[in-house]
Amino acid sequence: MTLSTRYNPKEVEKGKYEFWKNKGYFKAGENLTKTRFSMVIPPPNVTGKLHLGHAANTTIQDIIARYKKAQGYDVLWIPGMDHAGIATQAKVEAKLREEGISRYDLGREKFLEKAWEWKREYAESIHAQWAVMGLSLDYSRERFTLDEGLNKAVRKVFVDLYNKGLIYQGERIINWDPVQRTALSNIEVIYKQDKGEFYYFKYHLVGKEDFLVVATTRPETMFGDTCVIVNPKDNRYKHLIGEYCINPANGDKLPIIGDEYVDIEFGTGAMKCTPAHDPNDFKIGEKYGFKPIICMNEDATMNSICGKYEGLDRFECRKQLVEQIKLDGNLIKIEEITHEVGHSERSDAVVEPYLSKQWFVKMRPLADQALKNQTGNKTITFYPERFNKVFTSWMEKVDDWCISRQLWWGHRIPAYYHKVTNEVRVSIEPPDDMENWKQDEDVLDTWFSSALWPFTTLGWPEKTSDFKHYFPLDLMVTAYDIIFFWVSRMIFQSLEFTSEPPFKKVLIHGLIRDSQGRKMSKSLGNGVDPFEVIEKYGADALRYFITTTSTPGQDSRYIEEKVESSANYINKIWNAARFVLGVLPIDFKPCAINVHDLNPLDKFIMAKLESTIEAVTYNMERYELGNASTHLYNFVYDDFCSWYLEMAKVTLNGENIKAKENTYQVLFRVLKAIIMMIYPYTPFVSEELYQNLPEHKESIMLESYPTIDKSFVDQGAIEEVETLFKLIKDIRNYKVENDLAPNAKIKLYIFDPKRIYQKYVPYLERFTFASEIIFEDNEDNLKNHILFIYDLAQFALEDNIDKEKIILKLTSELEHVEKEIQRAEGMLANPNFVTKAPKNKVDAEKEKLLNHQNHRKILLEKIAKLK
């Protein structure tokens, strides 16, 4: 197989995924003696196409999975999807609406059939998308949040919590979504700044000629008013406590109550109380024994108590009612205000606080358990750490969780009501005499089943070998926006039901925004389809881009140029590989390298490789994917491509057979290590290159990650080579500064009594275009030349430039050196530094000082000679 001159992602990516999958490489548990590493995918909703956020989230996991596998772990990564109750039901309903039918026309059974059809269709599409991205998921263990096993687990959890008193049914003010016609939990409500009106109405006092003014933003709820409240300390109103006033909406007589809850400063200081439509009012209503009056239907139209407004939408009612009150002469004024209005996360409908009978999870005991866990020895480690605080502070003040939803698509609540006695029975299986019972119509919040994901995917509540072997999970990777929805709930449910945290570590990543930093959304139309990007640049480039351009926990922007530059980087590696594979002899056999046989250039690149492996591994272990990639990137571009490969060309053109053989070994070894380190990020192209290596295994997925071998580090060789590189750069620079062509011929003198640089003559010829290289043993003979002075040797070019210019250049260099000497001396003279700083820092500083002093001496001598 020969490689094309350009990296072509389409060709490279073709067929690879099927190959891996069919070979069974994604399957865990093939060798249980290996240390395990387990993860589950955050299940995407079966509502549509995957977006960039999914791509980022899953790529991070895939990188870690592939890295761990290459390191010899038994990696389990379980795929799955979420039924996404409200979201999916909304989509299915929308689709039905296009056909002109509603879910009520179909009925529950038929509707669920449609929903399952939808699920199958989208599951297939999601599978295809995972494949395009190259995710190494173990499909033999795939789960769905609404599958049978999950359903059994959900029922068990519900019943157990109920029996422990941690689930209860209650009549409470909940957030009602009138479009979806379901209750929501508090965190499914999004508060947005909305413009509204503050209406000031006259409430006439009963039996008096006077009135008081009550202000409200929600006149339509006045039909549910039970009283008017004032602060007993408020001198304006305290004499009215115990009196009655008239509700201007319906003429009802309302008692005037005194309660300190009312803020004297706010509004008019007199507040209407609507227990059935406001959580605070509900508490007050309870306190004073007022029966809540519901004035709306489930779709937020006004109900029968509202007289002529019955059947009107709440906002239309508001309009007409205000008009009526105005006609009655009871409107004082309308004030424009901006206030926070709750919207449904899914439908965006304005949420109606609504008194309703729902099921709740009693959170306090569960939250406390979770908080306690974070102080014990099974603490879940958050990456980055600060998200632990986000988690704990939410847990500290969490409200009870409303878990019932008036939907059809979801886990049906295992509660049964006796048709005659109204007895409530909560049980995993329906009562034997089911004909006498009626099951609760509602389903559970999607997140109720998602919360069980880390252990139900492993077969819980059955005592499966997977559960025993892979639980708790080693890592969970998810974005910060679902810490409350998901992470925290997994934690408390797991602690409650398995007595273990669900995972040991949780890696929190940010969101991907558009190039202007805005959140991607349908309404803005600024979403980026990852599969269009892949079409253009390849999955590897997208994977590299999304996982390397940001820092953990931080949002990042989608910048197309960066995807392009990722593809360019891949192309760079591609071509470096092409070169190496092109020069290796046909009969090349990788073999062990003896470090003593290597030339300094080989030693240099091997040492650099070792430190790169070390840095990459260090950062991979901490999930710093960006840092790890930067280290590799620098190594690939600078050390390997710019220097070593170019130098190797000279070696390979030479006559020294042994040196060539060593270089082949080194080239191969470095290339392979590069491929292995980039592999988790860019598996497709890495596999392609790997398959072209001599003596490769069946797949890169069976290959091991490079390990650190310090034996190659030879400080002397590195110094020698770095001086060589510095000279080459200085000469290139000199040519530019003096308007010489890069390939201008030069005559190079070397003052190097030890003849260290003798062996580099062919390299210097190629890199500096030296036509002649002369070893000069009399330093004085160089005094009229342009000098390059290093610690190991001096180099000189013949030049006609005047002495003044040379002196000027040397003097400025001297100044620089003087400064450095001052700095180093200052540091070393400081007892605090010498005694407190780490020894290696002190030693490094001492060495720097010596070098600088030496350098200064040379410069001074040179200047003296020129004068």
Next chain:
RNA sequence: GGAUGUUUAGCUCAGCUGGGAGAGCAUUACCCUUACAAGGUAGAGGUCGGGGGUUCGAUCCCCUCAACAUCCACCA
């Protein structure tokens, strides 16, 4: 009102426990040098948001101010 994050080159962002400021894109000059022009070589471009403090030394630690962003809680 609480909390968190951000502020570094023209743009987008890195910068690991304080020890000489980096990348990509854009930009300038010169190179089609036999792996790569989706490239190479050499540059230019930063009082590291402002002000204090700790330290021999601060982009990094502490205090403070400002701007922006996000989350949480919210008075009808």
